[in-house]
Amino acid sequence: MNFEIMHPADQIVTIMERIYACGMTTTSGGNLSVIDENGDIWITPGSVDKGSLTREDIVRVTPSGEIIGKHNPSCELPFHSLLYKTRPDIKAILHAHPPALVSYSIVRKVPNSKILSNISSVCGKIGVAGYDIPGSIKLGENIAKVFSDPEINTVMMDNHGVVVGHSSLFRAFMGFETFEYCARLEINSRIVGTPRVLSDKNIEAYETKVHPITEEFVPEYYSSDEKAIRRDMVKLIRRAYTQRLFSSTQGTFSQRIDDNSFVITPYNKDRFYLEPEDLVTIRDGKKEAGKFPSRSALLHKYVYEKHPEINSVIIAYPHNVMAFAATDTEFDSRTIPESYIQLRNVAKIPFGSSFMQPEMTADILSPSTPVALVENDCLIATGASLINAFDRLEVAEYTAMAIITSKQLGEIVKINDEQVEEINVTFNLQ
DSSP: OOGGGSOHHHHHHHHHHHHHHTTSSOSSOOEEEEEOTTSOEEEOBTTSOGGGOOGGGOEEEOTTOOEESSSOBOTTHHHHHHHHHHOTTOOEEEEEOOHHHHHHHHTTOOOOTTSSTTHHHHHOEEEEEOOOOTTOHHHHHHHHHHHTSTTEEEEEETTTEEEEEESSHHHHHHHHHHHHHHHHHHHHHHHHSOOOOOOHHHHHHHHTOOOSOOOEEOOSOOOHHHHHHHHHHHHHHHHHHHTTSSOSSOOEEEEEEETTEEEEOBTTOOGGGOOGGGSEEEETTEEETTOOBOTTHHHHHHHHHHOTTOOEEEEEOOTTTHHHHTSSOOOOOBTBHHHHHHHOSOEEEOTTHHHHSHHHHHHHOBTTBOEEEETTTEEEEEESSHHHHHHHHHHHHHHHHHHHHHTTTSOOOOOOHHHHHHHHHHTTOO
């Protein structure tokens, strides 16, 4: 989907649908706006159900202050207007009250964006605006003052929520979604242990990692098998996004085609709107011409070369299981038999292994270790098929959620060694 050619009203409706569907706003909460080339501000209406907006509901406010539309604009129009005047580079604004960020807002703290490698690069420098009455000129002044720093695009609001401004509404949504994920991840990390924070050197290493596969080939055709793989991958990628196992631009699927080729998700494209033609084929170590595969493509290549039993690899960042990647707490799958059968022995490996030592990372995976956690980075799930790898991703996240919840109920009783051996024998596990 190309946001650049979408009408501002359609952009607002599309992004609000995603925010509402993900539980990051309420029927009455939050507002979005876009300023166009004429200086007109297109903004969500006040007191209209955010879960059923249409393009006809969006209000247009001209530079002279004329209001065009069948509703009144959001009461927060004053801070949107002032922010556009303060920062001409900002062309879209997103404001909402997702629970995790509100939790920080009401204790006057800011989530630590250095808890995972990709968060800081997406969110950048975070500002804080002091409290005032919603819709007031003073609130607008508080927010605009913080945004006057050109390095700040994300601002926490005391006892209120968050504002993100960016060059496009989609870029604002990316920052908002990532920052909300950061808040949920840190909350869960504090439940299971003490969050481990990355150094600036670690983050720089992640941000400067390059695309490892540069040579290209031009495919003469796509086989029926590859077409089916592309179709099935897109369906599961969208499911992963809907279940919040992926974010808009984070999360990688790949599927083996044969001994020398596989299909993988592209770099930095919205996972929710991926189509089969967006996926990238890697063949004999070369990428499909004109496309950019995920930067983890070399890791996937080594996994397929070293493990003929693996036909699919998923790299993801679900916030429950990543709480264990962001702390020193062990992630133990011996909670219920089904979790152990799917996940077995989950390895935890140092930060940077997946992109600085991909061959070594591939060696760690095995039938008894089909899943690995990379510290402060990602979860790697493998499987004999795409659905098998996806199932392991789901089971890992649901198991982590159960462990985190159980910590508030009492002491966890794990399946013991004798019971594990009985499961191994019964299900012929290696």
